[in-house]
Amino acid sequence: MVRPTTLLPEVKAHYGDLKNYIGGAWRDSTATAWLEDPNPATGTTIARVPLSPKEDVEAAVDAAKGAWEEWRETPPVSRARHFFTLRDLMEQHFEDLGRVIAQDMGKGIDESRGEVRRAIENVEVAAGIPSLMMGYTLEDGAAAGIDEEVLYQPLGVFAGISPFNFPIMVQCWFWPYAVATGNCWIAKPSEQDPVVQALLFDLIERAGFPPGVVNLVHGARETSEAILDHPDIKGVSFVGSTPVAKAVYTRAAAHGKRVQCGGGAKNLLVVLPDAKLDQAVPNMISSCYGTAGQRCLAGSAVMALGGSHEVLRRKFTAAASGLKLGYGLDETVQMGPVISGASKQRIVALVDRGASEGATVALDGRGATVPGYPGFFVGPTVLDDVAPDMTVAREEIFGPVVTLFEADGLDDAVDLINRSPYGNAASIYTSSGKAAREFRYRVRAGNVGINIGVAAPMAYFPFSGTKDSFFGDLHPQGRDAIRFFTESKVVITRWL
Amino acid sequence: MDVAGPELTTFGAVLRFAIELEAASAAFYDAAVHTFAKDGPGTLVRELAAQHANRRHLLERTKQMKLNEMVLEPITGLEGARYRFEATPAPKDDLLSRAAALEAVAERFYGDSSIVAKALLTEAARTFRKLGEENGRNAARLRAVRA
Numbered sequence: 001m002v003r004p005t006t007l008l009p010e011v012k013a014h015y016g017d018l019k020n021y022i023g024g025a026w027r028d029s030t031a032t033a034w035l036e037d038p039n040p041a042t043g044t045t046i047a048r049v050p051l052s053p054k055e056d057v058e059a060a061v062d063a064a065k066g067a068w069e070e071w072r073e074t075p076p077v078s079r080a081r082h083f084f085t086l087r088d089l090m091e092q093h094f095e096d097l098g099r100v101i102a103q104d105m106g107k108g109i110d111e112s113r114g115e116v117r118r119a120i121e122n123v124e125v126a127a128g129i130p131s132l133m134m135g136y137t138l139e140d141g142a143a144a145g146i147d148e149e150v151l152y153q154p155l156g157v158f159a160g161i162s163p164f165n166f167p168i169m170v171q172c173w174f175w176p177y178a179v180a181t182g183n184c185w186i187a188k189p190s191e192q193d194p195v196v197q198a199l200l201f202d203l204i205e206r207a208g209f210p211p212g213v214v215n216l217v218h219g220a221r222e223t224s225e226a227i228l229d230h231p232d233i234k235g236v237s238f239v240g241s242t243p244v245a246k247a248v249y250t251r252a253a254a255h256g257k258r259v260q261c262g263g264g265a266k267n268l269l270v271v272l273p274d275a276k277l278d279q280a281v282p283n284m285i286s287s288c289y290g291t292a293g294q295r296c297l298a299g300s301a302v303m304a305l306g307g308s309h310e311v312l313r314r315k316f317t318a319a320a321s322g323l324k325l326g327y328g329l330d331e332t333v334q335m336g337p338v339i340s341g342a343s344k345q346r347i348v349a350l351v352d353r354g355a356s357e358g359a360t361v362a363l364d365g366r367g368a369t370v371p372g373y374p375g376f377f378v379g380p381t382v383l384d385d386v387a388p389d390m391t392v393a394r395e396e397i398f399g400p401v402v403t404l405f406e407a408d409g410l411d412d413a414v415d416l417i418n419r420s421p422y423g424n425a426a427s428i429y430t431s432s433g434k435a436a437r438e439f440r441y442r443v444r445a446g447n448v449g450i451n452i453g454v455a456a457p458m459a460y461f462p463f464s465g466t467k468d469s470f471f472g473d474l475h476p477q478g479r480d481a482i483r484f485f486t487e488s489k490v491v492i493t494r495w496l
Numbered sequence: 497m498d499v500a501g502p503e504l505t506t507f508g509a510v511l512r513f514a515i516e517l518e519a520a521s522a523a524f525y526d527a528a529v530h531t532f533a534k535d536g537p538g539t540l541v542r543e544l545a546a547q548h549a550n551r552r553h554l555l556e557r558t559k560q561m562k563l564n565e566m567v568l569e570p571i572t573g574l575e576g577a578r579y580r581f582e583a584t585p586a587p588k589d590d591l592l593s594r595a596a597a598l599e600a601v602a603e604r605f606y607g608d609s610s611i612v613a614k615a616l617l618t619e620a621a622r623t624f625r626k627l628g629e630e631n632g633r634n635a636a637r638l639r640a641v642r643a
């Protein structure tokens with residue numbers, strides 16, 4: 001008998017028909033088609049999302065272009081003050097933002113708060129733009145008596161297209177840096193859980209950003225394509241699946257844009273026999289089942305080396321089976337639902353396929369239910385006896401499903417990681433500094449964890465990724481973001 | 497509080513319980529303030545009422561600012577039954593012993609939580625450790641006043 005759950009009240013039961021935010025005003029979309037946005041735990045609709053057409057994107061671009069000259073002439077220190085104000089507003093509304101994410105995306109309230117924290121951190125870092133955006137100069141850099149310097153200048157209008165799994169954070173990987181450097185911005189959040197963006201834009205408005213500097217357009221594919229094709233948008237930031245990331249990269253680049261595109265992942269957690277399993281297993285559980293496995297940094301495969309497979313399988317499966325599944329607003333819940341019914345079907349079908357290809361279903365979450373919540377739940381699932389050529393070993397499942405491998409040594413693990421088309425993250429659990437050093441030196445993955453299963457860079461570091469997990473060169477966040485959103489201008493000066 | 501006590505399975509659930517504990521403690525001492533004269537035990541009771549109100553604010557800040565989604569691991573090993581507490585107003589004769597018991601529960605809870613959280617959220621663990629130590633000192637002072 002446990003204490004009855006006290007659910008946090010939802011901020012609202014229904015958020016109505018979402019509006020676009022263009023030119024400093026909330027506007028009805030001209031959309032003729034709308035999507036229902038369900039709460040993944042209950043299945044009930046909590047908002048309607050307009051599938052904004054090209055005309056809405058054009059209106060946003062016009063507003064952004066109109067605001068740009070004055071915004072770029074606003075001194076960086078003045079631009080930064082809007083971010084300090086926004087940061088304070090986000091802290092004041094911290095709990096509401098988290099609760100809306102839990103309600104709309106499905107992740108637990110702790111994870112939702114963690115996501116809001118990450119979003120705020122990006123706003124905080126962008127507030128340091130007077131330092132971050134400084135160029136550099138070299139006296140006599142060109143020749144005696146001729147100085148040379150670099151200035152970083154904004155380009156104009158940028159846009160960001162973000163996924164469902166981090167509905168507030170991923171947009172904040174981009175736009176604070178774009179806007180702090182003097183550009184204007186158009187956000188196109190995921191159509192699957194965009195409600196928190198509406199709340200954020202309320203705060204952006206209250207933070208006093210001038211009309212047109214930051215804009216919001218809801219929609220899906222047609223909206224995104226209008227962004228990619230628009231000649232006056234200078235660059236696009238994107239995160240999504242690998243096929244879509246590749247398509248976005250290709251299409252936007254064909255229109256002469258700067259592009260940064262994060263794609264899918266198949267992240268391996270490697271466990272050496274000298275790993276401290278009592279501490280490593282809970283960390284792996286968090287990596288694999290946090291956000292119901294729908295993180296691009298989620299551990300989706302675990303490889304035990306040197307005969308440690310059996311003990312790891314036993315401990316890992318026991319820990320996974322103990323996770324509490326339920327509605328994210330219940331503070332005691334450790335894993336929420338997946339985003340949609342379609343996603344659940346896809347995940348279950350992949351587990352079925354794994355079983356038919358010879359994997360052992362060591363822990364089966366396919367039939368999981370939560371009393372009182374008829375939403376899209378899949379329980380923690382473990383597939384054992386997995387071979388590298390099986391579908392479940394190769395494809396991104398993006399759900400609470402973990403494949404277990406067994407191998408002899410570190411070379412096998414490095415080989416598996418490096419043969420994967422994905423390169424988002426890889427982690428090693430070991431007490432050996434030598435093994436850890438070799439691992440980080442050799443693996444072709446953008447984010448490497450050493451005794452950390454979610455190697456998620458903080459706001460002041462780039463969110464890396466390589467191979468089919470990232471298309472582009474400059475990553476979101478940190479100094480990379482400053483470079484992505486600015487042009488380097490070299491000035492050579494001689495006084496006669 | 498039911499027999500099993502709080503369900504402490506996540507960082508948020510632990511912090512929520514801690515905040516409830518501090519709110520209940522502050523209310524307990526607030527209610528006790530009028531029981532004593534302004535000197536002797538009354539001075540200590542007033543001090544503890546203010547202290548627990550401040551601790552609640554500290555914990556709310558911890559809940560919001562000291563979490564990192566990278567290491568939000570499931571919490572295990574905190575058995576709610578160990579932290580059942582009694583914070584209803586007490587008659588004057590029982591008040592100081594009830595207060596000491598309340599501080600002892602809090603000392604146990606924060607001590608256990610600091611160990612569990614140490615590997616996950618070091619800043620939060622440090623806060624828990626300091627709060628537990630403060631509870632220990634409070635309990636000793638209450639026992640001394642009773643004696």
